[in-house]
Amino acid sequence: MTKTLYLMRHGQTLFNFKGIIQGAGDSPLTELGISQAKKAKQYFDNLGITFDSFYSSTQERASDTLENVVPGTEYVRLKGLKEWHFGMFEGETVHLFDNIVQPEDLFGDRMVPFGGEAKAQVATRLVATMKDIMTNTSENALVVSHGTAIALFLRQYLTIEQAVKYNIGNCNILKFEYDDTNKSFKFIELIDPVV
Helix, strand or coil, X not given: CEEEEEEEECCCEHHHHHCECCCCCCCCECHHHHHHHHHHHHXXXXXXXXXXXXXXXXXXXXXXXXXXXXXXXCCEEEHHHCCCCCHHHCCCEHHHHCCCCEXXXXXXXXXXXXXXXXXXXXXXXXXXXXXXXXXXXCCEEEEEECHHHHHHHHHCCCCHHHHCCXXXXXXXXXXXXXXXXXXXXXEEEEECCCC
16 A cells, blocks of 8 residues: 655754754754745645644654644654754854764764764664554555754655755655555655745
8 A cells, every 4th residue: 555755844943044053953943934834724725635644753843844844733852852962063153064974974974973873874764754654544645854853854765866856945845655565665856835
């Protein structure tokens, strides 16, 4: 049986606006971030897309986004959907990443000496969490997570050359098909409901 995963990045946060690294930390959604989430809601409503399960990272920026997309709806918060932990880089300017991030592996193991997570740790928890979600979903799941985590998840199912073509903006939605028999994901498209 084929199911559909709609994997969405959270709306703009105060730290996004200020150019500060968040990672395992958090900051609130801005007014723009709330507006982006409401545009995502409008996108789903306009196309008549409904969901039988809703999941969010445990970080507030993700859960607040989901609450604006599907207000008043019960959902599950999962630690496995959290953003990559950037260790000592968190709370610093995003420009510190300019010479660290590499398209082929994002941060690889370069965060480990600074108290952050290795690429394999993040990829393993994301893939396992997404498979658990889809196992417990009848048809369509809406999941809200984070930019770098989503980019790493995407790299599990595309070549590096394909993956680097996608810039995952705030409230962008990645659509995947999930084959329940093979326990595998297939990337379909990136949707920008904010434009």
